[in-house]
Amino acid sequence: xxxxxxxxxxxxxxxxxxxxxxxxxxxxxxxxxxxxxxxxxxxxxxxxxxxxxxxxxxxxxxxxxxxxxxxxxxxxxxxxxxxxxxxxxxxxxxxxxxxxxxxxxxxxxxxxxxxxxxxxxxxxxxxxxxxxxxxxxxxxxxxxxxxxxxxxxxxxxxxxxxxxxxxxxxxxxxxxxxxxxxxxx
Amino acid sequence: xxxxxxxxxxxxxxxxxxxxxxxxxxxxxxxxxxxxxxxxxxxxxxxxxxxxxxxxxxxxxxxxxxxxxxxxxxxxxxxxxxxxxxxxxxxxxxxxxxxxxxxxxxxxxxxxxxxxxxxxxxxxxxxxxxxxxxxxxxxxxxxxxxxxxxxxxxxxxxxxxxxxxxxxxxxxxxxxxxxxxxxxxxxxxxxxxxxxxxxxxxxxxxxxxxxxxxxxxxxxxxxxxxxxxxxxxxxxxxxxxxxx
Numbered sequence: 103x104x105x106x107x108x109x110x111x112x113x114x115x116x117x118x119x120x121x122x123x124x125x126x127x128x129x130x131x132x133x134x135x136x137x138x139x140x141x142x143x144x145x146x147x148x149x150x151x152x153x154x155x156x157x158x159x160x161x162x163x164x165x166x167x168x169x170x171x172x173x174x175x176x177x178x179x180x181x182x183x184x185x186x187x188x189x190x191x192x193x194x195x196x197x198x199x200x201x202x203x204x205x206x207x208x209x210x211x212x213x214x215x216x217x218x219x220x221x222x223x224x225x226x227x228x229x230x231x232x233x234x235x236x237x238x239x240x241x242x243x244x245x246x247x248x249x250x251x252x253x254x255x256x257x258x259x260x261x262x263x264x265x266x267x268x269x270x271x272x273x274x275x276x277x278x279x280x281x282x283x284x285x286x287x
Numbered sequence: 288x289x290x291x292x293x294x295x296x297x298x299x300x301x302x303x304x305x306x307x308x309x310x311x312x313x314x315x316x317x318x319x320x321x322x323x324x325x326x327x328x329x330x331x332x333x334x335x336x337x338x339x340x341x342x343x344x345x346x347x348x349x350x351x352x353x354x355x356x357x358x359x360x361x362x363x364x365x366x367x368x369x370x371x372x373x374x375x376x377x378x379x380x381x382x383x384x385x386x387x388x389x390x391x392x393x394x395x396x397x398x399x400x401x402x403x404x405x406x407x408x409x410x411x412x413x414x415x416x417x418x419x420x421x422x423x424x425x426x427x428x429x430x431x432x433x434x435x436x437x438x439x440x441x442x443x444x445x446x447x448x449x450x451x452x453x454x455x456x457x458x459x460x461x462x463x464x465x466x467x468x469x470x471x472x473x474x475x476x477x478x479x480x481x482x483x484x485x486x487x488x489x490x491x492x493x494x495x496x497x498x499x500x501x502x503x504x505x506x507x508x509x510x511x512x513x514x515x516x517x518x519x520x521x522x523x524x525x526x527x528x529x530x531x
Contacts, residue, residue, distance in 0.1 A: 137461075229522040236465035236520065243443060243464060 123260045130248040134269045137244050138187065141237040141272065145194065148230045149181040152201075155223045159204060162214040166207050169200075176200040187270035194274045201227075238272050245269040334501035335372055344376035353386055357488060359423065361408050361495065365390030370410075374502065378509040385411040385508075387499030409500045412493035413512045416519060417527035419487035420459040422466060424475065426482055427454050446472050462523070471518045479511055492516055 156170050177200075180193040205224075208214050215221075249268045252261040260266075339346045353370035355362070362368075373386040389407045396402070442455035442463055449472045457463035466487070475485070486493045492512055 140461075229525075232468075232520045232522050235468070236461075236523070239445065239467065240461050240464040242445065243460070246443065 120260055123257050124264060127248075127251060127257070127261060127264070127266050130244065130251060131266065131269075134241070134244045134248050137237065137241040138272075141234060141241055144230055144233045144237055145190070146181070148197075148227065148234065149177055151223060151227050151230065152177045152197075155204070155220075155227065158217065158220045158223060159208055159214060162211045162217075163207055169203050169207050173197070173200040173204050187272050191272050191274045198275055234274070238274060242271050242273075245271055331499070331501045332372075334503060335374065338502045338505060339374055342376055344374050347373040349373070350386065353388075357410075357486075357491070357493065359421065359486070359488070361388065361390065361406065365392045365406065367391045372499070374505075378506060379513060381413060381513060383411060383413045383509045383512070385409065385502065385505060388495070389499070407499045408495045408497060409502075410493060410495045411505070411508045411512065412491045413509065413516065415487060415490050415492040416516055417524045418490050418529075419492075419527060420457065420462050421489075422457040422459075422463045422487040423455070424485040425454050425456075426484070427452060442467075444472060449476060452476065462527075465523045466519060468518065468520060471515070474514055474518055479507055483508070483511075485512075485515060 152173060156173055159166075160170060176193070176197040180190070180197045185193060208220070251257050252266050252268055335346070338344065349369060349371045350373045351370070353373065354368045356370075368388070368390040370386045370388050373384065375382070375384040377383070386409075387407060388410045389405055391403050391405050393401050393403050440456075442457060442460060443450050444455070444464075444467050449467075453475065455463055455467070474480070483494050483496050486495070492515060494508060494512055496508075
């Protein structure tokens with residue numbers, strides 16, 4: 103009888119531990135998904151700013167057709183649905199490089215740089231990229247914690263039983279804050 | 288006879304002499320310590336008075352309202368909590384305040400004897416650009432490890448060097464990650480921030496260090512806090528500020 107109670111107690115403790123680990127993994131997985139959704143919102147905001155930005159620059163530098171097409175194509179690739187996290191990161195990096203070339207073109211046009219609409223778009227884009235960078239840090243920290251928990255023993259036993267898979271990191275190039283151009287008279 | 292015990296009569300007269308010399312030495316040390324402490328305290332007050340006068344700053348001997356103005360260690364622990372030598376003014380056109388904070392703790396040894404320890408800190412704060420949730424960035428050094436505690440776990444950033452040097456705890460981890468940009472991490476890795484805690488708490492950005500100081504480093508500490516405030520991303524300030 104005593105042996106039975108001891109066995110029952112051990113089973114109960116193990117079951118409680120397993121439930122605790124499972125719930126912790128679920129909580130972390132949900133946190134990873136939620137933090138990814140926040141990044142997704144900001145990426146979408148970035149994509150939405152780009153058509154206006156391209157049109158504003160076009161008004162001053164019509165002949166830079168190649169640059170505009172590169173930005174538009176990169177933007178369309180990045181905003182297409184169905185990408186994995188790693189694919190999204192690669193597409194965003196291509197878009198970032200294309201935007202860098204667009205802003206380099208804009209530097210050659212003082213009238214464009216002085217345009218209030220352009221300055222506002224540039225500032226909004228900077229703020230959005232700062233949000234993306236902050237969201238990325240938060241997301242990657244959650245991924246790190248989730249992946250570590252999945253890999254470490256004995257939690258990896260529960261993770262394997264319930265098919266928890268590692269999440270992908272979101273590795274994009276962090277942009278330096280683009281300063282709003284100073285208008286000098 | 289003396290030879291039966293293996294000691295000369297001089298040995299027994301030397302014992303009181305040794306104890307007497309020892310007693311005098313201990314007494315001299317105690318008096319010296321007290322005199323040194325009084326002189327150090329006076330030098331500190333003179334230094335503070337000189338800094339207040341030359342800097343056009345304000346000075347209040349003690350302000351009891353500051354004792355409960357902050358949440359989290361070292362505030363809210365111990366007894367006889369005091370905020371003294373309160374100095375306020377402006378640095379580079381922006382306001383700041385600094386004060387010496389102290390509290391006492393009692394410990395009891397195995398024999399039931401109690402001893403009182405006074406803990407002292409120099410606290411400096413500036414107004415934060417927005418009301419922040421509680422974020423504590425404390426050095427991962429012995430004395431400060433105890434003051435890093437806040438509900439939750441230690442945040443890890445992508446910089447292994449930063450993680451080795453600092454512990455970050457936050458009520459809202461998303462905000463903490465938003466604060467810890469690359470330039471912010473670079474700033475916090477500089478030598479002038481070593482052994483200082485940086486706390487975001489509501490409308491205040493605060494730093495504290497062990498021991499009440501003579502304020503000779505005041506400009507450097509306030510400048511450091513202002514650097515930290517300037518490195519907070521604008522979108523975060525905009526998000527945290529209530530809409531007009």
